[in-house]
Amino acid sequence: MSSSQFFQTDYTKPLLFMADGGLLVERAEGQHLLGDQWGLMNETGSYPGQPWLWMYALWYQVEPMKSSPDADIQVLLIMGLLSLAFISIPFIPGINALPRKIPIYKLIWREHYRAS
Numbered sequence: 001m002s003s004s005q006f007f008q009t010d011y012t013k014p015l016l017f018m019a020d021g022g023l024l025v026e027r028a029e030g031q032h033l034l035g036d037q038w039g040l041m042n043e044t045g046s047y048p049g050q051p052w053l054w055m056y057a058l059w060y061q062v063e064p065m066k067s068s069p070d071a072d073i074q075v076l077l078i079m080g081l082l083s084l085a086f087i088s089i090p091f092i093p094g095i096n097a098l099p100r101k102i103p104i105y106k107l108i109w110r111e112h113y114r115a116s
Contacts, residue, residue, distance in 0.1 A: 055079065 018024055028034055059078055065071040090096050099105060106113065 055082075 015024075025034075056075055056079060059065050059075040060071060065074050068074060
């Protein structure tokens, strides 16, 4: 692993060297990281993945993404549309007036309003 750069970021040769035997395959199998077991929520640790990934992983369980070879792009488009819809909530007439019509914020901030 000699490089002319200060930080080494190309690990192709060391991985090829270690992959020559069965060590990496055995370790991947022990941690359930083989290609047929891999999923969006899988990680090498004892936890099932990052909590925010459940929204993405959910769409892989629903038809037509479940059986589609283009599931990744379909999930990306769905999550993109949902993100745009969520971002545009303050600009949608009627929905942006809900806090004034349903004053839940007064219950949350009631001690602040008492002190004022």
